[in-house]
Amino acid sequence: MSWRILAWSGLGCVALLLAIGGAWLFLLPGSPVRGTAPAISREESEATLAALKPPKRQRPLIAIVGINDMSETTDYLMPYGILARADVADVLTLATQPGPVTLYPALKVQPHATIAQFDAAHPDGADYVIVPAMTREDDAVALEWIKAQAAKGAIIIGVCVGAKVVANAGLLDGKRATTHWYSVRDLQKHSAIRYVADRRLVVDRGVATTTGITASMPMALTLIEAIAGRAKAEAVARDIGLAEWDARHRSDAFRFTRPFALTAIANTLAFWSPEQLGIALTPGIDEVSLALIADAWSRTYRSRALTFAATADAQPSRGGLGILPDRVAADWPAKHTLPATVALPPAKALDQTLVAIDARYGPRTADFVAMQLEYPR
Incomplete structure (x- = not known):
């Protein structure tokens, strides 16, 4: 008798959970709203550019800082790659501790320096500090360093959920800000922060924040325009396909x-059929296209993008950043090798990647990935 009671109790719990889950799904909104984003006035655009003018040097110094264990792939690499190809500033990638930076959901890189090495070489601090999303948004070392850079006059830029790191540093109190759509409620828990909708980039008194992952692309171009003018930004925009x-x-x-x-x-x-998809890591590879492709394929919940090379040595990217291969291999199985879209301009590489994800896993997964990347399709 007791086993029957346990069995029926178990079935009842399962049924209750299914009912709760079904009700939760039913209450969620359907397809997202479609339509044109509101225009930005000329006055607002000019104010944004003025607020992002270099605060110290004629040729600015830009530091992109991450923790060694899990900083977001595109947040960390895309600003570096776009700003490095513009050649209007000195751009350095930093880590809080010695050693490589393991990015998520894919890739591993060798940063240029630690924050301690940066401080020794540049005691006056950076002109701009770019803060990506980090798995530990309350990392004490990162927060203290970011606050110290702000105190030295650097403009702090929180990319995507990097806004939460900036908020935890106390630098968004009393200011307007935005972040990735999934983390808006977390940002709004800070009562002193005023969330701004319908803007991919918000700048307020020395601190800038962006929406989701791909927003670092327009952010980097806006920063180039603030530093070197419209013509330079247009040239870089053509180069990256935006x-x-x-x-x-x-x-x-x-x-x-x-x-x-x-x-x-x-x-x-x-879970029984995850795919490990290979990307050949070669010298001079475009770190921006690589980041977008690896990030997108690793967010399908069906696959993970891995880099491979003939040796374990770091391969220099187009911008001179060392990228470490995930696997040492001369080749990869053909059916699990990703198309050579890393040779395309970054925006086109992402578009083609979403098309390929659609073909492999269906349109819902392609939309699912685009939603995570906050990329308008």
């Missing part, structure tokens, strides 16, 4: 929806 880069954004197009949740559940349940 036609527009102002702050326009439709926030309600990015939200936690029923299709998003169902795709996450379905792809997670397909």
